[in-house]
Amino acid sequence: MIFSNIDFNDEEPIYIQIKNNIKDMISKGMFNKGSKLPSTRELSEILNVSRNSVISAFEELKDEGVIHSQKGKGTFVSISNVYKENTWNINWDEKYNKYANLCEELDIVKSEIPWEKDLISFKSISPQGELFDIDEIKKSFLNRISLEGHKLLNYGYAKGYQPLINYLLSYMEDKGVDTSNKDILITNGFTEGLDIILSSFTKSGDTIICENPTHNTAIKLFKVYDLNIVGIDMTDNGMDLEILEKELKNNDVKLSFVVPSYHNPTGIVMRHKERYELYNLMKKYNVPIIEDGFNEELLHTGSHICPIAALDGSSNGVLYIGSFSKVLFPGMRIGWILADKSIINKLESVKRCKNIHVSFLDQAILYDYLNNGSFEKYMKKIKKFYKEKYEFALECVKKYIHTDYIMGEGGLHIFLKLDNINSRELLSRCYEKGVIFMCGDVFYIDDSGHDTLRLGFSRLDFEDIEKGIKIIGSVIDELR
C-alpha cells in the first residue's frame, strides 16, 4: 500500500504533510485521473493519524481542485498530473515563513466544526444582529454622507476620524480614566489593536503574562509572535495574585495581558479590590498592562468598577484596548487603543504602515450613531435583553447539567467544568444530536481545560437555549 511510505516530520501540521504527499504521488504518476482514494476513515487507520487530519487534507485538496467527492461513491483524483510540463509551478508550501504557518495552524475557524443550518450553536459570543437599529444606522449614514461624503470616501488619517476619537476620549473619561495625557488610535477591532501592540513591542522569546485560561485570539497572537506565555491560574476574582507575584519575580516579563470584565472564557468580573492589587503588583515589577476592555459595556451601571486604566491616573502603565464588537456592529471592525500620547503617536505610524487607516465612512457612521444618543438607547435595551438571556441560560444549565463548576456573572457566555468528561468527546456526541459549543481547551495556555466548555448564548432564542442545554446535559449523563 503506497500510503504506508509516508514519513511524518514534527515541523509541519500532519494534514499539510498528508496533502503534500498525495499531491506528490499524483505528480509522480502514482495516481491517475479518476483513481479512487481510500476513505478518510481507512486512511487515518493506515497512517495512524487522527481522522480530522485526513479530513482537513482532503478538504484542502478539494479546494485546490486536486480531488473531488462523489456522494455515496467515494473520493477521486480530479487531475491527470499536477505539474503539467510547461507551467510554472512554484512550491509555495515551502515558501511560507513560520508566522504564516502558525497563523494557519492556530486558526480554529479551520479546525473546529463549522456552523450549519439547523445546528444549535453555543459557539458564538457575537451580538444578535436582529437587535441592531438599522433605521438609526441609516440615519447616521445619510447624515454623514450628506455632510462630508467626498471627504469620508477619500483618504483619511492613520490615527482615525477625529470626532470619533474625541467621543471615545470622553467616553473613557466617563469610565473614570484620566485622559489628559492620553490619546486614541482607531484600529480594525480589538484583534488589530492587540496585533499592533505586540508587533511594536515584542521580540521572539519575550515573556508575556496573562490569565490561564484566556481569550483564544490573544493566545493565537502571542504564539504567532513567538512569545513565551506565562499563564496565571485564576480564582473566582481573577488571576491568583500570589502566583502572579511569584511569576513576576521569577521571570523577565515584557508585557501583561488582562481581561478584567466578563473574562473570556470564565466570565469572571474582577472586583475593584483585586484590580487595584493587580495594578500595584504590575507597577511594582514595572510590567506594562495591556487591558482588554472586552464586554465592559455590559457591566451594570453603578457597580463602581472602573477599568484598570482608570487606576493608572496620569501614569503611562496601561494600554487599554476597547471595542464595541460584542455589543455593536462587529462587521465594521472598529476598535481603539487608549494610551499615553507619545505611544499613540508611535503606533499611528505602525498603523499607517500596516494598512493606512480604518474606513473613514464606517468611523463617521459609528460616531454619528454614538453621538446622537442611539447608542445609549440601544445599550439600555440590550443590557436588559442579554441579562434575561443570561439568567435563563444559567437556569437551564443548573437544571440540566449537573456540575458544581459554573462560571460567569452575566455577559454573553457561561463557562463549565465537568469532572472527568472530555469536552471534545462531548462535542462530537452533541454534534450528532445537532448541538455544538466551544471546547474550553482552546482557551488554555497549557495542555489543560479538556473538561471545560464555553456556552455562548447571545444569538440563540430561549427555546433553542433550553433545547440545546438539555441535549448537552443528557449526553453528559450518558457519558457518566
Next chain:
Amino acid sequence: MIFSNIDFNDEEPIYIQIKNNIKDMISKGMFNKGSKLPSTRELSEILNVSRNSVISAFEELKDEGVIHSQKGKGTFVSISNVYKENTWNINWDEKYNKYANLCEELDIVKSEIPWEKDLISFKSISPQGELFDIDEIKKSFLNRISLEGHKLLNYGYAKGYQPLINYLLSYMEDKGVDTSNKDILITNGFTEGLDIILSSFTKSGDTIICENPTHNTAIKLFKVYDLNIVGIDMTDNGMDLEILEKELKNNDVKLSFVVPSYHNPTGIVMRHKERYELYNLMKKYNVPIIEDGFNEELLHTGSHICPIAALDGSSNGVLYIGSFSKVLFPGMRIGWILADKSIINKLESVKRCKNIHVSFLDQAILYDYLNNGSFEKYMKKIKKFYKEKYEFALECVKKYIHTDYIMGEGGLHIFLKLDNINSRELLSRCYEKGVIFMCGDVFYIDDSGHDTLRLGFSRLDFEDIEKGIKIIGSVIDELR
C-alpha cells in the same frame, strides 16, 4: 457593595473611621470625581452604624473639600485622586522594537511638509473626491442595508464578502486572467495586501527585486521587514531586463515586485512585449512576482495590455494586488490579492490573525456600486476627466519647466528629472511661494534621485495646475 468591606476598630470614633475609609477608597480609584455616594440613611444601614456618625463623617469630608452635596440630587466626590504623587513612569522609548522604530522613521507623512490651506499641493495622487457619485453610493448603501443589514453589521468571513469576491474574479477574467485555479482575499487596501504577503513569506535578510525607483510605500514595507532590496534601473519600458537577468543570476531572490502600469513614480506603462519577457525571466529563475495593479483602471481600453497575472495562465507564479483606491473611494480601504487558491486559503488565516476581516458594510456597498453599473459610468467620466488634466499638466510642464526628462504616459502624475538641481532645495523655495510636490528621492532604493520630483495633479483644478507649475518653473530658472 464596596462599603460592606469596612472593618471597624474600637480605638477611633466611628465617624473618623468612616471618613478615612471614604478617603482611602477615593485614593484607590474606587470612586472617581463626580461619583455619587449613597445617602446618609442608606450608608448607615449598609454599615450598621448610627446615621449621626455618617452625617459627621460627611460634614468633615465636605469641610476638607473631598465631597459636596447638590440640593435634591445627592452627595458627590469632588476630587479625582488617583496616585497623584506616586506615578508609574515607564520609559516606553526603550521598549519599541526595530519594526516600530522603522515604521516611524520611514513614515514620510511625519517628515514631509504637511498640506495647509492655500498651498497648491502636487503631492497627492489620490482621486478628486468631488467626482465621486454620492447619490449612487447612497443608493448602494440603502439597497444593501435593507436587504441584509443585520448580516453586514455582524461578523463576516476573513476571505471577504463573497459577492464582491465573485465580482472581482470576473473583473480579473475580463482582464485576461485565468481564474480557474485562483481565488481572492479582500484586504484593507493595497498596503495591507502587500503587508500580508511580505509578513507571510519573508524573513529578515531575504532579497526582493523591484524597479528603482518604485512606490515609496512598497519600499517602506520592504525595509520594515528588513529585506535586502535589489533595485533595477528602468528604461522607457520598465525594468532594464539585462540588468534584471544579471541580478537574478547573482542573487538568491525570494520575491519580485513590479508596477507595470503608470508606474509610481515614473508613470511608465510597460508594453506587452516587456511584460512577457519579464515574466519569462522571473519564471526561468523561479522568482515569484508580486504584481501591483496600481492605476490599471486608467489604462485605455483596447490597448491589448494585460496584467502580468494574465500571462501566468493556470500557473501559480504571480500574486496580483488590486485596488481601486487611485480612482474610487480610498477612504473605504478595500483592495484584494488574487492568487492561487491554496495561497489565498493560507493568507486568509493570516488576514484573520491580523484583524479578522475588512468591513462587510463597505464591501457590500462597493459590490453594489460596482455591480449596478455605476462603476462603469463613473470610470468613463473620470478617464476623460483625468486624461484632460494630464494633457493640460503636461503642456504646462513643457511650457514652464525646461527639461528633457519628462516621464508619464497618463494616469495621475508626471515625473521629472532636473539636471543638477536638488529637488529638496527646490521644494523649500517653492514652499515659500505656496507650492509643494513630492521629492523624487523617496522613491529610490539607493541614495539617488535627488534631482527628481513627482507632480500629482489629480486633485488640482486647471488654474492651480498652471499657477503651480509656473511657480516651480520660475524657481528652477532662478536656481540655474
